[in-house]
């Protein structure tokens with residue numbers, strides 16, 4: 748079987764999707780909270796099927812993309828309980844595979860699909876203004 752060299756782009760929002768975002772906003776390069784449960788397991792599978800790109804309101808701020816990249820590196824390493832100085836480790840291979848296949852876009856990607864905590868899937872029928880005003884993301888009761 749020949750595998751297609753071009754994977755569809757999966758665009759991931761950051762705050763409220765990768766980052767649990769339970770604290771208040773503290774700046775584009777300050778990321779205080781833990782990953783959402785299952786983040787690393789999801790990313791490990793997603794990179795096999797998709798060209799995974801992270802795009803956030805942080806992406807357009809100085810230091811925002813670097814901060815997201817550093818946060819992801821720290822949490823993926825922590826998930827597998829390993830350090831970069833380990834010379835050989837199956838877990839380190841998994842860490843590197845994830846980190847080398849997650850891209851932090853400067854502009855909004857031309858995505859096949861986007862996962863965002865503050866979006867509606869448009870069905871062709873416009874929602875009511877009232878339903879939009881009543882919207883609450885999953886992590887804000």
Ligand SMILES: [Mg+2]
Nearest residue numbers: 760762763864
């Ligand atoms: Mg968000």
